[in-house]
Amino acid sequence: MENIEEHKIGKKLNEGKTKEVYELLGCPGQVLIKSKDQITAGNAARKDQMVGKAAISTKTTVSVFRLLQDAGIKTAFEKQCGETAFVAANCHMIPIEWVCRRVATGSFLKRNPGVKEGFKFFPPKMEMFFKDDANNDPQWSKEQVIEAHFNCGGLQIERCEVDIMNRTTLAVFEILEKAWATQDCTLVDMKVEFGVCASTKEILLADVIDNDSWRLWPLGDRSLQKDKQVYRDLKEVTPEAMQVVKRNFEWVAERVQNLLVTKSSKRVVVIMGSSSDLGHGQKIKQACANYGIPCELRISSAHKGTDETLKIKAEYEGDGVHTVFVAVAGRSNGLGPVLSGNTTCPVINCPPISADWGAEDIWSSLRMPSGLGCSTVLFPEAAALFAAQIFGQFDHLVWAKLRANILKNWISLKQADKQLRNM
Template sequence: MATEERINEGKTKEIFRIPPGDDGTKLVLVRSRDTLTAFNAKRKDEVDGKAVFATQTTINVFNYLNDLGCPTAFVRAGDKENEFIAQECLMIPIEWVARRIATGSFLKRNPGVPEGYTFKPLKIETFFKDDANDDPQWSDEQILNAKFEFNNRKIGKNEIYWMKRLTDAVFRVLEKAWRTLGCALVDMKVEFGVTSKGQIVLADVIDNDSWRVWPGGDKRLQLDKQFYRDLNEVTGDALVELKKNYHKVQILTEDFLPRPEDRKARLLIVAGSGADKPFIDEAALLAGKYGITNVFRRISSAHKSTSEALDLIAEYEDGTPTVVICIAGRSNGLGPVLSSNSTLPVINAPNNSADWAAQDIWSSLRMPTGVGCTTVLNSSEAALAAAKILSLNDHIIFGRILFTQLSNVGKVFEADNLFNNN
């Protein structure tokens, strides 16, 4: 970078203020070091290559989260392998910890809970960042009464709700991504910052120091920093093994965002007439926003071209995860006929005119036994229903849906804050 002004330095990284982006966004450069610490730096070692592995893991994770629509400070990778660029934030001094499996310090603080206990929903805990006092656990009430304010953003109840929701969502989408690689995400910690515009975003880093990851769910195979914490004595061989783990995690997280050709989930939109094009386009547009990359549009009539309609549905009976949306007005035979002759899930999205909607809708709702198709009253909601089904086989679609839902929650919180402050 042409001009750098160091504004902060931690145990493992430095932060520099750099020129703003083209849109005026304040930016920082985060540069990692090869330093590895534990127990609030009571244990400290230098591990050659650790900075690059940790930074590239962070970049992989945040590229994945940004693709899903998660609000983060991350902007892009830096010019060097141990650097990345982010929005400048004022950090909220709270660590948010999400736990799926009870282990580690949780067991010491909660005697009687067996190791391996599974939290459903996630257990979310908060800790005040205070090295001198070993980061004490804080309640919501303590955070609220700390009267935090950053960039004119007061941290009130809605802000606490928002960070709790966001911590939950981040864990769940990373859990899904790790699961595709045969690993269990056990727990993780995240931090939040407030941008110069007053937006609360996921900030800092997410690397191999941030979580517990157990391949195959086996604690003995742990790939994370806990390996370093558990050492009775730090030896050269142990640091070599730890370095291998950090490098392996970097490589594994590169697959959090799969290649387009590896994503097979498919949506078939069939309409009874070319006049239904606006409804087809609406469904396809929403499907794309939810991350469905394979969308096929077809025209067929169950009444006028019955045998061809059956041939059409047979083309998609190849084992690929597929959902069918049928758009037909008036007397809907399309959805029921295709559903009756296919094992694929079929969703009716009838194009009902205002004049006859009350009468026509019954042709989509009242089905003979054994048909099994679902009816949704508009194309956009049908696309969401299809995406939810396909998300069972595609973690990108799952994440897009989850962060769309979270965005809706955020709008409620923001609206409430607006009224509450007036």
């Protein structure tokens, strides 16, 4: 963590209810976002000082952005700077709040009479609100956002950009929802904002994501809520009540640290039929690294050394580490079937198909004897992806990378289509 004193702070660029944005001299394209000890509700109709809130909010925001960045979500966050500030890419903010809801509560119930609190949305419900304090941030439709013709930092916000922000909001919500579930907490809803990076002109998740940004119910119980709603619900603001609010914020800031780690252990073990398959195996290992999955390479032939293959297999059973075996064997693939018939671990065939006999060899991986359940993929990247999907069922960090990758692929296609239409 750097200290604020290490930076030359320039003029104040912007100030909101809970933060200030400063120019960073000598750091073109970057700004300093400094949190304040102020807590507000109802567009600042209620506001109070909560000593220590700036540090608590910064701790929460930094952890959330690190989680999202590690997953592969593009954000404006750069690095923490002292206890109450962080450095971010300078962004021209898009004046829309994106809200994603899993559970109906709060203002949604007021705007949709007849819907009971606790109604769950599948998929999550997306809403947009135009940032206009004077008019209490009115709800906008997607069409209104498109027709507003915002130009932020030289980027025209059109249908493509609106769709990208919509999809990104959903991905961010689902990643954080999955992460909070590991702490037995329900992420009820959340709001995010986006900006256009001044230097790259790309849309980035920006602003802050802290305990003001969501509703969080431990054990799915509203009465245990730990978010800012506790402050909103106060009939009278007393020192004792503010201490309760502060303890809730501290609880979240501590728990959010747990979202950055996983307790589950995992590995992929690639067993190759011969040393000639090493190049293929190395590609699988490299692809596994993209998902944060440890990978080991071994060599054994199920035909020439069946007993040794089973000994190697046994080395990875019984130590409590979740294991996926990948069998890399060309010609007649006996390796995958032998492994599958003698372990409860998932087995993936990924044969290194040759140009000469590939069409014939592949059948030895596809036609399994009855009672065996090997899957078969042809590309090393696909083997790593399949393994990641298995681990992602119980490891939220792997799942987050998978979810972010789905978003990345979708955005890439969306932007390519826009480019084509503009030619």
